[in-house]
Each structure stands twice: as structure tokens, then as C-alpha cells.
Amino acid sequence: MDRRQFLYLSGGLITIAACEKSTKKVTPKLNFPIHIDSNRTTGHLVKSAIQLPVTAKVTTETLVVGGGISGLAAACSLQSNDFIVCELNSQLGGTSSAISIDNVLYSQGAHYEHTYLHNYGQEGLQLLERLDIIQFNTHTNLWDFVDQQHLVAPHQEESCYVHGEMKSSVLLNSELRKNFFDLIHSFNGKLLLPSTLIPSDLYYLDHTTFYEYLNKYLPVDSTFINAIDYQMMDDYGGTTKQISALAGIHYYMCRPYYTNKNISLFSPTEGNYYFIDKMKNHIPSGNIQCNHLVFGLKKENKKWHVDIVDIKNMLRKKVIANTLIYSGQKHALQYTNPTSFEQFNDISYTPWVIINVVLNDTIELPNSKWQNDFISKDTTFLGFTDSKIQSKEHPRVLTAYYCFPDMHHYSIQNLETSYDGIVQQTLQKISTYYKKDITIAVKEVYIKLLGHAMPIPKPGYLTKSRNLLMDGMAFAGADTGRLPLLFDALDSGIQASRMVSNL
Numbered sequence: 134m135d136r137r138q139f140l141y142l143s144g145g146l147i148t149i150a151a152c153e154k155s156t157k158k159v160t161p162k163l164n165f166p167i168h169i170d171s172n173r174t175t176g177h178l179v180k181s182a183i184q185l186p187v188t189a190k191v192t193t194e195t196l197v198v199g200g201g202i203s204g205l206a207a208a209c210s211l212q213s214n215d216f217i218v219c220e221l222n223s224q225l226g227g228t229s230s231a232i233s234i235d236n237v238l239y240s241q242g243a244h245y246e247h248t249y250l251h252n253y254g255q256e257g258l259q260l261l262e263r264l265d266i267i268q269f270n271t272h273t274n275l276w277d278f279v280d281q282q283h284l285v286a287p288h289q290e291e292s293c294y295v296h297g298e299m300k301s302s303v304l305l306n307s308e309l310r311k312n313f314f315d316l317i318h319s320f321n322g323k324l325l326l327p328s329t330l331i332p333s334d335l336y337y338l339d340h341t342t343f344y345e346y347l348n349k350y351l352p353v354d355s356t357f358i359n360a361i362d363y364q365m366m367d368d369y370g371g372t373t374k375q376i377s378a379l380a381g382i383h384y385y386m387c388r389p390y391y392t393n394k395n396i397s398l399f400s401p402t403e404g405n406y407y408f409i410d411k412m413k414n415h416i417p418s419g420n421i422q423c424n425h426l427v428f429g430l431k432k433e434n435k436k437w438h439v440d441i442v443d444i445k446n447m448l449r450k451k452v453i454a455n456t457l458i459y460s461g462q463k464h465a466l467q468y469t470n471p472t473s474f475e476q477f478n479d480i481s482y483t484p485w486v487i488i489n490v491v492l493n494d495t496i497e498l499p500n501s502k503w504q505n506d507f508i509s510k511d512t513t514f515l516g517f518t519d520s521k522i523q524s525k526e527h528p529r530v531l532t533a534y535y536c537f538p539d540m541h542h543y544s545i546q547n548l549e550t551s552y553d554g555i556v557q558q559t560l561q562k563i564s565t566y567y568k569k570d571i572t573i574a575v576k577e578v579y580i581k582l583l584g585h586a587m588p589i590p591k592p593g594y595l596t597k598s599r600n601l602l603m604d605g606m607a608f609a610g611a612d613t614g615r616l617p618l619l620f621d622a623l624d625s626g627i628q629a630s631r632m633v634s635n636l
């Protein structure tokens with residue numbers, strides 16, 4: 134996550150308004166503290182720090198830019214230990230990050246995985262097995278999670294609030310639902326993860342939107358499309374009119390939880406930060422540098438000369454590396470390395486806002502489920518999860534998710550200063566859901582703004598040919614033409630490490 138990394142060049146002077154997480158504690162009209170994960174203050178500091186002389190020069194074989202899933206997967210897969218990972222935030226994780234509340238970690242982004250199929254990409258599976266996260270189950274022929282305590286019991290998985298009524302599922306049982314699954318059934322077993330395994334004879338599905346595809350073959354109605362739109366927003370940040378048919382069908386066919394009873398849901402309280410932590414423990418701690426923003430990438434005399442700001446100590450450093458793995462969001466390349474940006478300039482991102490509502494224990498909430506889907510006129514609010522289902526740890530935290538249409542990217546920045554509206558609105562929605570005012574039991578609230586959070590798999594995105602190794606720099610990340618999913622990001626990191634190791 135790199136909300137607002139604006140690196141701009143003017144008259145040879147590079148100015149940066151970016152990017153470290155700094156938590157601002159404020160008490161607005163609402164009667165509890167609200168903490169905002171903001172990068173504004175640090176951004177301004179970095180702007181002036183950039184004028185500082187270079188204070189240190191470090192050489193390394195490989196520099197990994199970004200400490201999200203893909204960057205850490207790359208680091209875990211490199212053959213040599215001669216590498217450095219630079220992460221601009223004070224914590225690793227990117228869109229799979231977590232926040233510590235009363236010494237317990239709670240997800241602030243990606244928060245679940247499903248059992249992996251036996252024929253998913255072998256390198257990704259092997260890395261997860263090596264990290265002691267999964268193990269093969271010869272009875273079911275599936276990859277199970279080792280830490281079974283993080284599995285969500287099927288009867289507690291989800292409930293849905295659809296325009297004021299509780300429903301059993303977002304996609305209601307109907308003739309249309311049956312026809313929908315009959316229509317896409319022929320793709321079962323062909324659409325695996327990572328998405329690079331998609332067979333080329335299905336690429337034609339990437340030339341049309343999911344909406345056009347559904348409309349062509351089914352008598353779809355608005356209720357049905359709204360339900361599918363909800364699911365697409367939830368996983369891909371775009372509606373059926375925005376995403377490709379290939380991405381849409383892949384969603385339903387890559388983890389056949391609609392047909393396979395052995396597929397379970399894995400969701401620790403810290404969400405997918407669980408994977409980050411496992412990878413972090415696998416990497417020598419001296420190789421990871423948080424609070425380090427990479428802002429300049431130049432190839433000179435066959436080496437990469439990289440400008441870095443150590444945000445905490447306000448020091449400017451140079452790293453000279455033979456190879457580079459760039460796993461930060463690609464939109465920032467337009468400022469740091471415009472040549473390589475060209476092949477990513479088609480990518481649109483959606484911003485997300487995560488709100489962790491910390492409750493005291495004075496309130497009983499009925500019908501608690503892990504995930505509480507919420508479909509209403511406000512399509513930006515997708516619902517919330519309840520930590521009580523994940524663990525008995527205290528405090529109890531309800532985590533709400535908002536996904537904004539991509540054109541609202543800049544307006545979410547206003548939330549940094551005008552946040553009480555969205556907090557009030559969130560509490561109101563959750564209270565409506567429970568038919569009970571939860572405001573009285575709120576201890577504090579944490580807001581996390583994720584700017585360029587998710588690449589939308591629009592038509593053409595998944596099958597566009599991109600050169601992922603340029604001049605000793607390999608590109609990793611979900612936004613390299615892959616689906617915005619952990620397994621795809623993980624695989625992209627593994628492949629990037631292979632590319633640079635083979636040079």
C-alpha cells in the first residue's frame with residue numbers, strides 16, 4: 134500500500150511527498166479516540182529530507198523494493214542472502230498488514246485464504262509448505278493449513294444483509310443461480326492460481342466484460358447483477374461492467390467452494406499478515422529495512438543506483454545493486470523510472486478504507502458471524518468482520534471495509550482530516566445490521582487509508598504481454614497483470630527472484 138506516493142521531477146530536483154505510516158491520535162466530536170493511518174506529516178518531512186546529502190553508500194547483490202507479500206516472497210526465494218528489502222512503512226505487509234491493539238494483531242487489509250487445490254502452482258505451494266503454513270492431505274488431495282485453529286467453522290462463516298433483510302447468501306438460490314453455475318461449469322478445473330496458469334485458449338474471455346458475457350448467455354436481472362457486482366467488488370475492486378469475463382469466471386472456478394465440501398476458510402485475527410510474519414521470520418532481520426522509501430532508480434555502469442530515504446532518521450542513502458526486484462505499486466514508476474512505467478500505464482487501482490472498531494465488553498451482539506456482507510444503496514461499504522469468531526483474544530474488534538470506485542482515489546485523502554463522517558456512518562450501518570446501537574460500546578477506532586490498493590482486472594489486463602525483466606530489474610506484485618490475490622502476489626515474487634537469480 135503506498136497511498137499517495139507522489140514523486141515529481143521539476144528542473145532536475147526530485148521532490149517527494151510520500152509515504153510512511155504515521156498514526157495521528159485525535160479526539161473529534163465522537164466520544165472516543167480515532168487513530169488515522171496517515172502519511173501526510175512524514176510526506177512533508179521527506180520532501181525536505183530529499184535535499185540532504187547522501188550519508189551512506191551500501192552495496193548489495195539484490196535490492197527488493199517493497200515489503201508486501203510479493204516482496205517478501207521474492208526475498209524468501211533468493212538463492213543468496215546478499216539482499217536488502219526496503220519498505221517505506223514502519224511495518225511490513227502492504228495490503229496484507231495488521232495493527233496491534235492491546236498487544237493483539239488485527240487485520241487491516243487482506244484477511245482470508247481458502248484451502249489450496251493440489252494443482253495450483255507448485256512453486257507457491259512449496260514456499261508455503263517450507264514456511265510451515267500448509268501441508269498436503271492425501272485423503273482429500275488438497276493443501277490444508279497447518280494452524281487449524283485459524284479455520285472458521287462453516288456455520289459461522291458469513292451472513293448477509295441485503296437491502297434491509299437478512300439472507301442466507303449473497304447469491305440466492307434461484308433458477309438463475311443454477312443456470313449461472315451450469316454456464317460456467319465447463320471451466321471447472323481449468324482456472325487455477327496463479328493466474329499465469331490460465332490456458333491461452335481461454336484468453337478470448339479477457340476481451341469482454343463479465344457483464345457482457347453474463348448478459349449474452351443468461352436472462353440476468355438487476356438483483357442478480359447486484360449480487361455478482363458485490364462479490365466482484367469484494368475481491369477485485371471492480372463491478373461486472375469493469376472487470377473481464379476471464380477474471381469473473383476465475384473467481385467462481387479457482388476455489389470450487391461452491392461444489393467441494395473440503396474447502397475451508399483460513400482467517401487468523403491478523404488476517405494475511407500471518408503470511409507476512411511467517412516470511413519475515415524466514416529472512417535474516419538485518420536484511421529488512423522498514424521506514425525506508427525508495428525514490429530514485431537509475432542504471433549506471435551496469436549497476437542499479439538507488440536513492441533511499443531512511444524516514445525515521447532523516448538520512449539519505451544510496452544503494453548500489455546488481456539486480457533489483459521492484460514489488461512496490463507500479464504507478465509510482467512514472468516518477469522513478471518512466472521507461473519501465475510504460476508497460477504498466479494501463480492499470481487502474483481502487484482505493485480501500487479499513488476501519489477497525491474496538492469494542493468494550495459491555496455489549497452482546499446477536500448472530501455473530503466472521504464476515505457480515507452488507508448490500509445497500511451505498512455500494513462502497515462492503516460489510517465487516519467480527520474478531521470474536523476468529524479468536525477469544527481481547528478486545529473484540531469489528532473491521533469494516535470500504536472500496537471506492539477508482540475515480541474517487543484522490544477524494545479518500547480528504548478522510549485524513551474529515552473522518553468523523555465515515556466513522557459515524559460505519560457505526561450506524563453496523564448498528565442497523567445488529568438492530569442495536571453499538572456506539573455506546575466503542576472504545577476507539579482505527580482508520581487505514583489504502584490508496585493504490587487493488588489493480589482492477591479490466592478486459593485486457595490479465596493477458597497483456599508485459600516485459601517483467603528489464604535491464605536487471607524484475608517486477609513483482611499483484612499489479613503485474615495478475616489477480617489481486619495473495620497466491621498470485623506470492624507467485625509473482627517467486628518468479629521475480631528466479632528471473633534475477635538466472636542473470
Ligand SMILES: Cc1cc2nc3c(=O)[nH]c(=O)nc-3n(C[C@H](O)[C@H](O)[C@H](O)COP(=O)(O)OP(=O)(O)OC[C@H]3O[C@@H](n4cnc5c(N)ncnc54)[C@H](O)[C@@H]3O)c2cc1C
Pocket residue numbers: 134135138198199200201202203204219220221222225226227228229241242243244245246405425426427428460461462465485534583586587609610611612616617618619620622
Ligand atoms: C482491503 C483488501 C483486502 C484484501 N483481501 C484479500 C484476501 O482476503 N485474500 C487475498 O488473497 N487477497 C486479498 N487482497 C489482495 C492482497 O492483499 C494482495 O494481492 C497482496 O497482498 C498484494 O501484495 P503485493 O506485494 O503485490 O502488494 P502490496 O501489498 O501493495 O505491497 C507493496 C509494498 O511495497 C511498499 N512500497 C511501495 N513503494 C515503495 C517504495 N518506493 N519504497 C519502499 N517501499 C515501497 C508498500 O508500502 C507496500 O508495503 C486484499 C486486498 C485489499 C486491498
